[in-house]
Amino acid sequence: MNYIKIYLVCLALVTGTFGFAQQTPGNKQTTTIAIVGATAHIGDGTIIENATVVFKDGKIVSVGKNNAASNTNGMTVINAENKHVYPGFIAPNAALGLVEVDAVRASDDQDEVGSMIPHIRSIIAYNAESRVVESMRPNGILMAQIVPKGGRISGTSSVVQLDAWNYEDASIKTDDAIHLNWPSTFSRGRWWLGEPAGLKPNKNYSNQIAEMASFVNESKAYLKGTKQPLNIPFEAMEGLFNGKQKLFVHVNDEKGITDAVYFAKQHDIKQLVIVGGAEANKVTGLLKQHNIPVLINNPHSLPANDDQDYDMPFKLAKQLHDAGILVGIQVGNADNFQTRNLPFYAGTCAAYGMNKEHALQLITANTAKILGIDAFVGTLEVGKDATLFISEGDALDMRTNILTHAFIQGRKVSLESHQTELWKRYSEKYKNQ
Missing domain, CATH: 3.20.20.140 (Metal-dependent hydrolases)
Structure with a gap:
């Protein structure tokens, strides 16, 4: 009888594990995206304040200082003022x-x-x-x-x-x-x-x-x-x-x-x-x-x-x-x-x-x-994959590593996980009690 109980517990664990599906992978990038106003951490030791990072068809096409002459017409613009952008x-x-x-x-x-x-x-x-x-x-x-x-x-x-x-x-x-x-x-x-x-x-x-x-x-x-x-x-x-x-x-x-x-x-x-x-x-x-x-x-x-x-x-x-x-x-x-x-x-x-x-x-x-x-x-450089993310603060500090956007090869990816779903579920549990 004990063996049957152990078997059922293991079966439940495996079923729970493999019965869950990851979010559908992000769709291929179709529009040019510009991240504007962020502090860009290039990944090679360089920092660019108030930067604009542009990527198209999954590749970075421009990284530089943001200015009034920056042309973002026709692009999907992400306002990242006071935020930070990092290579993945x-x-x-x-x-x-x-x-x-x-x-x-x-x-x-x-x-x-x-x-x-x-x-x-x-x-x-x-x-x-x-x-x-x-x-x-x-x-x-x-x-x-x-x-x-x-x-x-x-x-x-x-x-x-x-x-x-x-x-x-x-x-x-x-x-x-x-x-x-x-x-x-x-x-x-x-x-x-x-x-x-x-x-x-x-x-x-x-x-x-x-x-x-x-x-x-x-x-x-x-x-x-x-x-x-x-x-x-x-x-x-x-x-x-x-x-x-x-x-x-x-x-x-x-x-x-x-x-x-x-x-x-x-x-x-x-x-x-x-x-x-x-x-x-x-x-x-x-x-x-x-x-x-x-x-x-x-x-x-x-x-x-x-x-x-x-x-x-x-x-x-x-x-x-x-x-x-x-x-x-x-x-x-x-x-x-x-x-x-x-x-x-x-x-x-x-x-x-x-x-x-x-x-x-x-x-x-x-x-x-x-x-x-x-x-x-590995770095935010022209010609490399647009595998990067935007954080509200310093990404090396657990207090401020709060992602708002993430892209892999230009595809916007979900930042939801089993843990975030549970957090949202139980954060509401005692609100009205």
Whole structure:
């Protein structure tokens, strides 16, 4: 009887989750739109006061100072006086659309069986109608890199825009990178076996690196040979060697970062990105020498080690930026829903010494460069996609990040979500009582 009750509860969760449909994606832009009078945050460190931003057919056609000579005849004009306009924020290393309810296995597609599985493509499992995806847009997050988890090589990510019918409509860069979870240099004692509970050197570290090296070498040999018999995981590695794909290495400690950099160089992997990088400030010279960017963990985290400053997560971005490292912010292992707080993570970096516009770059221009999509998004520049939004105030401050309009590729998108609907519903509950 208890099993039946549990089954019915799970069925209700799944039905409630998948029975809900996202708002219909916005219609294709048909008229030229001009945003007038706003403070334009370009995303490259530049601010234009009292600006006019014009976009047509989904592309930005003009960005500049507003003046009496500005011709907006025939355009749909949005008066944004005393408001702010920003490029759409980008969430890298996210599981959006892959997980709906953590406790319901049927709605969790972020982790596949296997250890070396570069051929697993996260985009295939992406659910464009996810409630979680929908809840990102009211905070200005309009694009995301969808990343598989688990295993040693967990698979291949893709970059999407967050207003689509399905994964094919959503994709703006397919199969952009392969993700490698670097082995830890330390492990924790298994207290249940009587071992000390603290950290100790990982005795298998060298063997785990050797396993990765063996897989990479076998992939190279396969790709240079007759490719017989067909080996799909080896086939999926080709982009790393010809430079079409990047290798995102998820690693935090100083030794791990150093070893990962030399591993990539040794195996002629042309493009490397460090994800996590809690101790990247200790190896800035190495990272700069090899032009390797870092996606740091969200700053609302504890220090990686007991001997780190208590505020290291808050000031790490500034330290890397000051050292000349291209740096962005990713949510890391936080709950999937916490991706919506991305702009406030950038705001925390600004609160701890980083220039506000440089902090904005952490989730716009810098991330776009790291993901290889900066040719068409990341800044408010002529020729780029009109993926942008208007906020009543500072978008990096949770008190003033209040969106009035959002556009993805020129389409006006809904800012409603399950949460806003519930807020409106229950805000009326006690008014007349």
